[in-house]
Amino acid sequence: MLAKQTQSRTLNWLGRQLFNRNDPAAFFDPLLEPINPMWVQEYTPARVEQIIQETPDTKTLVLQPSRRWSGFRAGQHVNICIDVGGIRRNRSFSLSSSPILWQEQGRATLTIKRLPGGRVTNWIHDDLQTGTVIGMGEAFGDFQIPEPARPVLFIAGGSGITPVLSQLETMAATNYRAPVTLLYFVRIEDDVIAREKLQALAARYGALTLHIITTHETDTPRYLCDADLGSIPGINARQVYLCGPKGLMDLARELLHQRGIADTDIHSTFFSVPQADPGNEPLGGQVRFSESKLGVGSEGDATLLEIAEAAGLSPRYGCRMGICHQCSCRKTAGTVINRLTGQASGHGEENVQLCISVPKGPVSIDI
Ligand code: FES
Missing domain, CATH: 2.40.30.10 (Translation factors)
Structure with a gap:
């Protein structure tokens, strides 16, 4: 009887130890993974x-x-x-x-x-x-097509075609009823991703007009120009979606602005974070990670995430591109430059995204 009670108490205690953990996945996953990796919880x-x-x-x-x-x-x-x-x-x-x-x-x-x-x-x-x-992980991002349907222009470069492929497949499957044009820029013909899929989409989805443009197939580079935009019917009534290298996106935005298309009608997504523009003043500074009681110096355009990792800390992050907000932390003092926008933050307390924030002078962060 006593042995049974002891056994039961032991099992209860063990159960509490396991299930009261904040991160049960950290305990169970190493046990489950060798049995079946599809059972992992983390x-x-x-x-x-x-x-x-x-x-x-x-x-x-x-x-x-x-x-x-x-x-x-x-x-x-x-x-x-x-x-x-x-x-x-x-x-x-x-x-x-x-x-x-x-x-x-x-x-x-x-x-x-x-x-x-x-x-x-x-x-x-x-x-x-x-x-x-x-x-x-779970999906994130708001590079979304307009509902109800409005005319759309996609300008994609290189592997920036990937989210556009997802959208075009969806538009075709749901018979999105508005004109859709894709200007897809690649360096050479061999760089075209999913060519057959794109051509099949254009063949079965009548609303789609597809232009594949090579920039470096000849000795003279061929970049996006105003004539490309001018050839698109009703360009000024379109919602424009940009995804590609920063140079293409900057050029597209400039040409669209020249045509009077406002930023509210231009949507973009990055697939890598552009370098911070230091302007006239040097970037970097002393960073204090207050919860860790750690202070480190930084130079150049290293982000707070990179600085923290180099200091041996492991802050939470996801995309490292300023999209998912998983790296958001409290800044308690100091100024940071947003790598995506080039904008300086205020001096006081606010949330910042570690992966795109570059210190400009001394900064304190709650990590
Ligand atoms: S890690 Fe995704 S926004 Fe910073």
Whole structure:
């Protein structure tokens, strides 16, 4: 009898120890992962069902996330979590499939370009095999098409086509009833991602007009120009969506402004964070991480996230591009420059995104 009571008390105690944890996934995941990686709780497991070589440096991963994933809207991004050389790494990528594929078949695709020197993208291109289970976060981002339908112009460059593919698939599937034009810029013909898919979309979805423009196929570079915009019917009534390298997006915005198109009708998403413009004053400064009781100096355009990591801290982050807000923290004093906008913050208390905030002088952060 006594032995039974002791056994029961022990089991109750053990249960409380396990289930009262703030992060039960941290306890259970190492036990569950070797049995079945799809049971892991810390992130949504997603099995790589197929890998498609789109261009010499771009692959599409067809993923089957576990059904507890919440899905996504066209144009959104996700963080993926993979082990590269024994170190867990997170990166953000755009979903390139329509949400309808997820709803009907439980699948979603990511289209990923190999980046020179990119640890994660190179591993994905060289080592990732079908059948591998990777981690996926919830979708985020607001690069959304207008509802009800309005005429749309997409201007995409290189791998910036990926969220646009998701949107075009969705528009075609839902018969989005407004003119849609895509200007897709690539360096050379071999760089066109999903050419067959785009051509098939243009063939079956009558509202879509597709222009693929190569910038470096000849000796004379061919960039976006006012004539490209002028050839689009009703350009001034369109909602414009930009996704591509910063140079293309800046040029597009400038040309659109010259045509009188306001920023409220221009929507953009980044796939890498532009460098901060230091202006006349140097960037960097002494950063105090108050909760950690740590002070470090910084120079140049290192972000607060990079500075914290270099100091051995592990602040929470997601996209590292200023989109998901997972890295938001309280700044208690000092000025930071927003890398996306070039704007300086105020001097006092406010929330800042660590991944796009560069100190300008001494800064205190609640980490
Ligand atoms: S990590 Fe996503 S906004 Fe900073």
